[in-house]
Amino acid sequence: MTAATASVSDADLQQRIDAVRADVAALHSELVRYGLVVWTGGNVSGRVPGSDLFVIKPSGVSYDDLAPENMILCDLDGAVVPGTPGSDRSPSSDTAAHAYVYRNMPEVGGVVHTHSDYAVAWAARGEEIPCVITAMADEFGGPIPVGPFAIIGDDSIGRGIVETLRGHRSRAVLMQNHGPFTIGTSAKDAVKAAVMCEDVARTVHLARQAGELIPIPQESIDALYNRYQNVYGQNTDDRR
Numbered sequence: 001m002t003a004a005t006a007s008v009s010d011a012d013l014q015q016r017i018d019a020v021r022a023d024v025a026a027l028h029s030e031l032v033r034y035g036l037v038v039w040t041g042g043n044v045s046g047r048v049p050g051s052d053l054f055v056i057k058p059s060g061v062s063y064d065d066l067a068p069e070n071m072i073l074c075d076l077d078g079a080v081v082p083g084t085p086g087s088d089r090s091p092s093s094d095t096a097a098h099a100y101v102y103r104n105m106p107e108v109g110g111v112v113h114t115h116s117d118y119a120v121a122w123a124a125r126g127e128e129i130p131c132v133i134t135a136m137a138d139e140f141g142g143p144i145p146v147g148p149f150a151i152i153g154d155d156s157i158g159r160g161i162v163e164t165l166r167g168h169r170s171r172a173v174l175m176q177n178h179g180p181f182t183i184g185t186s187a188k189d190a191v192k193a194a195v196m197c198e199d200v201a202r203t204v205h206l207a208r209q210a211g212e213l214i215p216i217p218q219e220s221i222d223a224l225y226n227r228y229q230n231v232y233g234q235n236t237d238d239r240r
Contacts, residue, residue: 013051020046020055020187021068021085027191028057028066034195036114037063043092046187047102047109052076054102058089076103078155093152100158101183105166110187112194115179118201122146123174129204132213136200137221138228141169144197149176157181169225172197 024046031037031044040063045056055071072086078099080087092098098111122129122144129144131137136144147164150156161181164173171193172182180197184190207213216224 013048016048016050017053017055017073018068020048021071021073023187024055024057024071025066025068027187028063030191031112031114031194032063034116034198036116036194036198038115042114043094043098043112044187044191045092045095045098045111048073049109053081054098056092056095056098058086059092061089074099094157096153096155097158097161097181100155101161104158104162105183107185108183110184110190112182112184112187112190113179114182114194114198116194116198116201118205119172119174119180119198120178121205122201123176123179126176128174129201130213131216131221132204132207133200134216134224135196136204137216137224138232139193139196140172140200141225141229142221144170144172144174144180144200147173147175147181150178152178 024044027044031042036042040060043057045054047054052075054074054076056074057066058070058072061070070086070089072089072091073081073084074091074095075081076099078096080091094113101108101111123146126146128146131140131143145164145168147160150160157175160175161173165183171184172180174180180194182190182193182197184193204213
């Protein structure tokens, strides 16, 4: 029996696992609601607070069929915890990437991957999204960077995410020729970042079709980011 398996028997931890299962299952509907995914593509995962575990969706299952009981519990090596609900299914093909992020960025509580149209279009060009609108300065604190091309199935994508976002204000990265991955303090926070990533990708694309983009001075980006992250809203969750 692994330490992760043994720890699941703790009642308090089990409550936390159940809560993350419910959150992650429900948040997938937000990806559909905002048009960020097609068919069974994309995924949301959430770290179980106070543990070396995270929850992710099963591979190739319709969004309509996702429920808390078929979310899959994994350790931070990406291995499915045996004997837990959903453990008879294969986890998302991006599980190794998510696990790598959680292992190497302990502040991250949620990871999201989508195939949203405009963000993927920027990724296909290998081009970062420049910070030319105030909403982007608010949310991302600067441009949305491009990560390296990486093959799906191992932790290569996770390595690219960490290398690109570590020390960067942005909570979104455009993996070259693939699409956006976002991180957050929770799964909900990462989903919000995914929604906002597609929103700014679309707006900046449309603006560029009409003419030259006007960059925002760095000092203004800094001021906007500080205001939104530290002053705007009622509390930290509302700000994000």
